[in-house]
Amino acid sequence: xxxxxxxxxxxxxxxxxxxxxxxxxxxxxxxxxxxxxxxxxxxxxxxxxxxxxxxxxxxxxxxxxxxxxxxxxxxxxxxxxxxxxxxxxxxxxxxxxxxxxxxxxxxxxxxxxxxxxxxxxxxxxxxxxxxxxxxxxxxxxxxxxxxxxxxxxxxxxxxxxxxxxxxxxxxxxxxxxxxxxxxxxxx
Numbered sequence: 331x332x333x334x335x336x337x338x339x340x341x342x343x344x345x346x347x348x349x350x351x352x353x354x355x356x357x358x359x360x361x362x363x364x365x366x367x368x369x370x371x372x373x374x375x376x377x378x379x380x381x382x383x384x385x386x387x388x389x390x391x392x393x394x395x396x397x398x399x400x401x402x403x404x405x406x407x408x409x410x411x412x413x414x415x416x417x418x419x420x421x422x423x424x425x426x427x428x429x430x431x432x433x434x435x436x437x438x439x440x441x442x443x444x445x446x447x448x449x450x451x452x453x454x455x456x457x458x459x460x461x462x463x464x465x466x467x468x469x470x471x472x473x474x475x476x477x478x479x480x481x482x483x484x485x486x487x488x489x490x491x492x493x494x495x496x497x498x499x500x501x502x503x504x505x506x507x508x509x510x511x512x513x514x515x516x517x
Contacts, residue, residue, distance in 0.1 A: 334501045350477070384416060398415060
């Protein structure tokens with residue numbers, strides 16, 4: 331799990347504002363090489379190849395990493411490290427247990443979004459808790475031009491955003507709040 335880059339660059343003077351310039355390495359999205367899927371608003375969990383569940387965890391600089399933590403990458407700008415901690419010690423352990431108990435199918439190794447009533451204020455408006463496979467998220471046919479994407483996302487406030495998946499594993503994202511919190515900035 332690497333941090334997914336935002337499709338467009340952020341304004342260095344106001345990190346909440348996007349510039350209409352494509353992030354380096356994300357040009358494949360505009361070339362139509364990826365599949366756009368819904369970004370759910372929950373917390374990321376992983377079922378590894380050994381059948382062990384992990385929770386995504388971000389650790390700020392100078393903070394102690396939890397026991398069993400597996401760092402994946404450190405953001406050069408913020409100094410925050412993202413990685414995995416055993417789900418049993420995560421603050422979402424009970425929610426995850428409930429989601430597993432209500433599941434009607436076995437889970438394959440991969441990443442999932444854990445959503446529910448006790449996660450992020452339940453913006454997905456679900457009852458209880460559930461797991462959604464990232465590989466099975468709703469697919470969208472969305473524009474890729476800056477202004478058109480802004481219009482599309484602002485017209486769909488029920489979605490946290492979009493994640494594009496390239497066949498080789500690369501990803502890019504764009505969140506509703508990336509546009510909702512800032513006016514258009516032109517270059």
